[in-house]
Amino acid sequence: METRHFLSLTDFSPEELTHVVxxxxxxxxxxxxxxxWRPLAGKTLAMVFELNSTRTRVAFExxxxxxxGHAICLTPKETQISRSEPIEDTARVLAEMVDIVMxxxxxxxxxxxxxxxxxxxxxxxxxxxxxxxxxxxxxxxxEEVRGPIAGRKVAFxxxxxNMCHSYINASRQFGFELRxxxxxxxxxxxxxxxxxxxxxxTDCPRAAVENADLVVTDVWSSMGHEAESGERRRAFExxxxxxxxxxxxxxxxxxxxxxPAHRGEEVSADLLDDPRSVVFTEAGNRLHSQKALLEFLVx
Ligand code: CP
Numbered sequence: 001m002e003t004r005h006f007l008s009l010t011d012f013s014p015e016e017l018t019h020v021v022x023x024x025x026x027x028x029x030x031x032x033x034x035x036x037w038r039p040l041a042g043k044t045l046a047m048v049f050e051l052n053s054t055r056t057r058v059a060f061e062x063x064x065x066x067x068x069g070h071a072i073c074l075t076p077k078e079t080q081i082s083r084s085e086p087i088e089d090t091a092r093v094l095a096e097m098v099d100i101v102m103x104x105x106x107x108x109x110x111x112x113x114x115x116x117x118x119x120x121x122x123x124x125x126x127x128x129x130x131x132x133x134x135x136x137x138x139x140x141x142x143e144e145v146r147g148p149i150a151g152r153k154v155a156f157x158x159x160x161x162n163m164c165h166s167y168i169n170a171s172r173q174f175g176f177e178l179r180x181x182x183x184x185x186x187x188x189x190x191x192x193x194x195x196x197x198x199x200x201x202t203d204c205p206r207a208a209v210e211n212a213d214l215v216v217t218d219v220w221s222s223m224g225h226e227a228e229s230g231e232r233r234r235a236f237e238x239x240x241x242x243x244x245x246x247x248x249x250x251x252x253x254x255x256x257x258x259x260p261a262h263r264g265e266e267v268s269a270d271l272l273d274d275p276r277s278v279v280f281t282e283a284g285n286r287l288h289s290q291k292a293l294l295e296f297l298v299x
Contacts (some may be wrong), residue, residue, distance in 0.1 A: 003118065003119060003120065003121055004121055005117065005118075005122045005123070005124075006121070006122075006123045006124060006132060006133075006262055006293060006297065007115055007116040007122065007123075007124040007127075007128075007132070007268070008124065008129075008130045008132050008166070008169060009132045009135055009166060009170055009173050009230055010173065010282055011132075011170075012096055014174065014175070016296070017136075017139075017173050018294045019179070019223070019296070020136060020289070020296050021136060021139050021140050021143065021289065021292070022166065023097065023285070023292040023295065023296070024129055024136065024137075024140045024285065024288040024289040024291065024292035025140060025144060025288070026277050027235055027288050027291050028140075028285070028296075029198075030064065031288065032134075036043040036215070037066075037067065037068075038066075038067060038068025039067060039068065039295060039299040040067040040068050040069035040099075040294065040295070040298055040299060041065065041068035041069065042068075042069070043064075043067075043069040043070070043099040043100070043298055044064075044069060044070045044071070044072065044097070044099055044100075044102045044198070044283065045060060045064045045069060045070070045071040045072070045096040045098065045099070045100050045101070045102060046071075046072055046073060046074060046094050046097075046098040046100075046102070047060055047061070047072065047073045047074065047088075047101075047102045047103075047104075047125070047285065048073055048074045048075075048076075048079075048081070048102070048103045048104070048105070048106060049074070049075050049104050049125070050075070050076050050102065050103075050104075050105040050106060050110075050111075051080075051105070051106060051126070051223045052226075052261070053125070053126075053285050055080070055103060055258075055259065055286045056102075056104065056125045056126065056133065056286065056290075057073065057151075057209055058287075059133075059287045059289075059290040060125070060285035060290050060294075062101055062287055063190070063287055063291040063294055064291045064294065065215040066255050066287075066291060067294060067295065067299075068299075069099075069293055069294075071241055072098075074288075078094060078192055083238075083265050086108055087113050087114050087117075088113055088114070088116070088117035088201075089117075091114045091115075091116070091117035091118040092117055092119070093120040094118070094120070094242075095118050095120045096099075098120065099120055099298050100120055100121045100122075100123070100294065100297055100298050101120060101122050101123070101125040102122075102125045103122060103123070103124065103125055104124075104125035104126050104127070104139045106127065106224050107127065107128065108124075108126050108127040108128055108129035108130065108224065109125045109133065110127075111127045111283065119298075120220075121132050121297040121298065123293065123297070125283065126162065127162065128161070129161055129162055129164055129189075130162055130165055130166050130169070130197060130225060131162045131166050131255045132166055132169070133286070133290060133293065134163065134166065134258045134286070135166045135167070135169075135170045135287070136289035136290075136292070136293060137169075137254070137281060137282055137285040137286045137288075137289045137290075138216070138258070139170065139174055139284075140285045140288065140289050141278055141281050141282040141285050142213075142214055142256075142257065143252065144281070144285070145254060145278055146213065146214075146252065146254060149174050149175075149176050150174060150175035150176060151175065151177075151211050151293070152177070152213040153169065153176070153177045153178045153211060153214075153250075154155045154171065154178050154179070154210045154212060154214045154215075154216065154270050155177060155178075155179050155180075155181065155205075155208040155209045155212040155214070155215045155216065155249070156180045156181070156216045156241055157180075157205045157208055157209065157216070157239055157241050157245075158181075158182065158210070158217040158218050158219075158220065158236070158241075158266050159181065159182060159183075159186050159188075159217065159218060159219070159220055159222065159232075159236070160182040160188030160189070160226065161188075161218070161222055161224065162178065163216070163218040163258055164180060164182070164188045164278040165188055165189060165192055166179070166216070167199075167216065168188060168192055168193055168199045169192075169196070169198050171196060171199045172197075172198055173198075175198070176190075176198065177198055177199075178196075178198060178199040178200070179199075179200055179201075179202060179204065179207070179208040179209075179212070179228065180199060180200070180201045180202070180203060180208065181194075181199070181201075181202050181205040181207070181208035181209075181239065182203070182239070183203060183235050183236060183239065184203055185235050186235060186236070188201070188274070191226075199234065205238065205239055205245060206245065206248055209245055209246070209248045209249050210248045210249070210251065211248075211252065212248075212249040212253055213249070213250055213252070213253055213254075214253060214254055214255075215241060215245075215246055215249050215253060215254075215255050215256070216255075216256045217241045217257055217266045217267060218256070218258055218266065219261065219262050219265070220232045220235075220236045220239075220259065220262070220265055220266050221262075221267055225238065233265065235257070236265075236266070239266070239268060240262070240265065240267065240268060241255065241266065241267050241268070241271060242267075242268040242271060243270065243271060243274050243276075246271070246276055253272060253276060254277070254278045255274065255276050255277045255278065256275055256277075256278060256279060256282050257272065257277075257282075258281050258282070259279060259283055261279070292296055
């Protein structure tokens with residue numbers, strides 16, 4: 001049987017994604033009920049982090065533990081990856097010893113090269129192009145607080161980067177309408193956007209947010225863009241998400257941010273604590289959605 005990977009949302013069918021999201025909600029319920037569920041006993045996840053992480057690392061490590069398995073964390077600095085061992089050789093070696101691999105690298109090409117060489121499932125734990133794991137948690141969170149996301153209106157305001165790209169894929173896979181507002185200079189990949197009828201771009205945050213059910217943003221300087229942060233602060237002027245901007249959305253709209261946030265930049269200092277913000281539930285749901293993903297790929 002062909003090895004399944006999760007490098008972007010388009011690697012799964014809409015039905016498979018819906019299954020993973022609803023299973024995440026069930027696993028969350030079981031966890032709160034104290035139910036013991038260990039389908040991954042004896043299984044090992046290797047996590048390769050080229051970039052920093054708090055949520056992704058903790059969600060996968062705790063998730064494997066709760067499912068009865070084991071997780072090991074590898075950073076290029078302490079492995080042979082930083083001493084030029086080819087990524088394909090690393091993939092083949094890890095597949096001899098572990099049951100699944102999660103990889104966070106800047107270059108999306110490294111994730112795809114790793115997966116092509118791997119005999120065990122590979123999960124993209126975030127690359128410059130996509131952050132599909134975050135979208136599982138975001139959809140789970142929206143559905144937990146507001147019901148089905150299909151047919152709803154979502155506004156993404158900020159940088160047309162990996163989170164924006166994942167929202168474009170999600171709008172097609174989960175069937176919601178997406179309005180993206182970015183500066184002209186930081187638009188999402190035009191080829192990706194062109195293939196998705198349910199998503200459209202504007203340079204006006206107010207137009208994107210009007211009547212939205214969900215408003216999302218991400219940092220203006222993601223990992224790898226830190227050196228451009230001054231220039232980016234100028235380019236993104238007028239794109240800060242504030243309670244006043246959120247007032248243009250529907251009355252029961254919610255606000256999400258994958259975190260970490262730069263309070264006072266892409267979000268006003270007060271927005272994460274606004275009653276419409278569900279960012280900490282969203283962060284917590286990384287655990288349950290990653291467990292559902294691990295169970296789907298390994299269990
Ligand atoms: N949202 C997210 O992926 O967080 P980390 O970078 O802390 O993993």
